[in-house]
Each structure stands twice: as structure tokens, then as C-alpha cells.
Amino acid sequence: MATILDSLLPPSRPALPTRFSTPFPSSASCLCTRRNQSIAAFSIPRRSAMALILSSSSSCIFLDVGLHDEIAFAEPSSSVEFREYIDTFDGYSLKYPQNWIQVRGAGADIFFRDPFVLDENLSVEMSSPSSSRYKTVEDLGPPEEAGKKVLKQYLTEFMSTRLGVRRESNILSTSSRVADDGKLYYQVEVNIKSYANTNELAVMPQDRVSRLEWDRRYLSVLGVENNRLYELRLQTPESVFVEEENDLRQVMDSFRVNKVLG
Secondary structure, three states, X not given: OEEEOOOOOOOOOOOXXXXXXXXXXXXXXXXXXXXXXXXXXXXXXXXXXXXXXXHHOOOOOOOOOOOOOOOEEXXXXXXXXXXXXXXXXXXXXXXXXXXXXXXXXXXXXXXXXOOOXXXXXXXXXXXXXXXXXXXXHHHHOOHHHXXXXXXXXXXXXXXXXXXXXXXXXXXXXXXXXEOOOOOEEEEEEXXXXXXXXXXXXXXXXXXXXEEEEEXXXXXXXXXXXXXXXXXXEEEEEHHHHHHHHXXXXXXXXXXXXXXXXX
């Protein structure tokens, strides 16, 4: 069962389980504070502005009882607050920006996205427990080989039957690290660009002008536990990657695969 833990309440009060804990004002003073902080947000980055707006109402939230708990906390080197998502049923956990929203029915085990930059999101994929017998992430080969497999999977998913569509891809980096849980994780970073003709049905080649549709950065973290391969996927447009990089890398570093009990 997936769990989200919450520590937005004062220390003297126990955290209550909740499915959604988006803060909202319950008094005129909260609305006033939000208004003052939103004015200041015009001079700071988009994500920093959201952090101010959300934090202004953190003292006046209500929690409803559900299947999830949430923890909201600020990272020392980050401009935003993060929540921790823990899935005890499938065996993994991660942190994500607290203003990101969960999208259900997206096909992944879990899917969160930025409410403003719709192409910026994260998801978690897992191999089937009945058909996989992974012992370690090294079963994929060295990080370089794992990177090729990750890129191939992305390109397969992005295959298009439209005329005049082509993809340009590049593996930017591959690496491995041992996290504080003692497990080995692979990290893969790729760039994919999509081009399409402006007039794919034109007879003359000069009338079929290729244009850039999208340019995205994909960051994957691979881990193995419970005989399964887990993959955290992060997607962001290259145009906002520099602004979001620190937060995205904190999400990557937070990903853990855990033993499922029972």
C-alpha cells in the first residue's frame, strides 16, 4: 500500500494520515499573507514563487483521513518544499516537490507533474514480479549498457506513425552510486528532440520544412529489490532544466527501493 507521511502540523501534534493535504487558507489573515507574498513572487523564479504561496498557508491547513500520509519539509539547499511518497506495497520511496499534483490513470505505478509546466513530471515503473528475477542492478551490465537500454526504451515508446517525424537522441551521462541504504543505483541522463514536417503531405521536398516539436531532458534512476527492476523517470523541457536542475537532482537522490515484507 502506498504511504505518504505528513509533518506540516506543529511538533506537539501527531501527524494524521491523509490522501491529499494541499494547504488552503482558513482565515482572512492567511489570505492577506498569501497576497503579500504573491506580490513579492514576481521578482523570483516560478518554483520559488510557488514555495512562498504554499508556505504562507501552511499554518492553516486541514487534513482528511485517507490511505496516504505525507511529510512536507524544506531541503536546506532548495527553494521549494518536498513531500515524501512511500509505497510499502510495491517497495519504493521518493521525494517530490510539494506543489506537484498526482495524476491517476497515467499508466505508471505513480505519476506526479508540475501544475504549470505540464511536460515536467515524474513516474515510477517496475518489472513484473512474476517474470523478473533481478538480483542487482548490475544484471543490466555496466551503467553505459544500462544507459543504452534506457534510451532504446524511450525511443520505442515515442515511436510515431506520422509522416515526417524524426527523433534525435543523445546519452548525456551514465553513473552509479551506493546510497545510504547500502544499495547500488544507476543514473542515466538523456536528451531527446522531436522534429516534424510542417506539411508532411507536400509533394515537393522544399515544401516539407522540418521544425522542432519538443526538446526534453530525461533522467532515470534504476534500482533492484524484491527480484524486480525499479525505474524512477523524470522528464523536463530543456528550456527549464537549468532552473529546475537542483530540485530534480534532489528527487533523483531520494529514490530508494525497499524490501517488501510478507
